[in-house]
Amino acid sequence: MRNPLQDQLLKAGLVNKAKVNQVAREQAKQRQGKAPVAPPPEQVEAQRLQAERAERDRAIAAERNAQARAAEQRAQARQIIEAHKVERSGDIPYRFADGPRIASVLVDLRLRAQLASGALVIVRHGEGYELIPRAAADRIHERDAGLIVLDHSLTPPAASDDDDAYRQFPVPDDLIW
DSSP states (O other): OOOHHHHHHHHHTSSOHHHHHHHHHHHHHHHHOOOOOOOOHHHHHHHHHHHHHHHHHHHHHHHHHHHHHHHHHHHHHHHHHHHHOOOOOOSEEEEEEETTEEEEEEEOHHHHHHHHHTSEEEEEETTEEEEEEHHHHHHHHHHOGGGEEEOTTSOOOOOOHHHHHTTTSOOOTTOOO
16 A cells, blocks of 8 residues: 555656555565664673773773873972082081971071072972072972972962061071071
């Protein structure tokens, strides 16, 4: 049984009888055709596990890459320190806070004045400390800011109420403890 549109196209001569029969067979197949078979649960589970493994592998690779970049940044910072460290001379101890402890380096009057003005910076290097110029300290700060121990040119932390009360009594930066 054909539909009225097919009959009209056939009478008008736009299609031939073979083409109409072919289209009718295809439509009948589509009506009687089976729905696509769902994949078995084992295959779905295997695909899910494979996707999880791929995601975990990507996360592990990203973590390794981040660790490699961090190690490379630390190595570059060590090289900068080695290349730009200032020769220390003198017998005046310059004390500074390194976290919870007080550390000191021996300097002369010229180096102490440069430290107080911010022209030199103290950085952690191995088990000790080194003095480096401001330009090198900026490059180290980009790579590993944790190596910088003392930098007088950085902006001071926000003032508290206690700071306001003692503002009239300034303490010099080059105070010797």
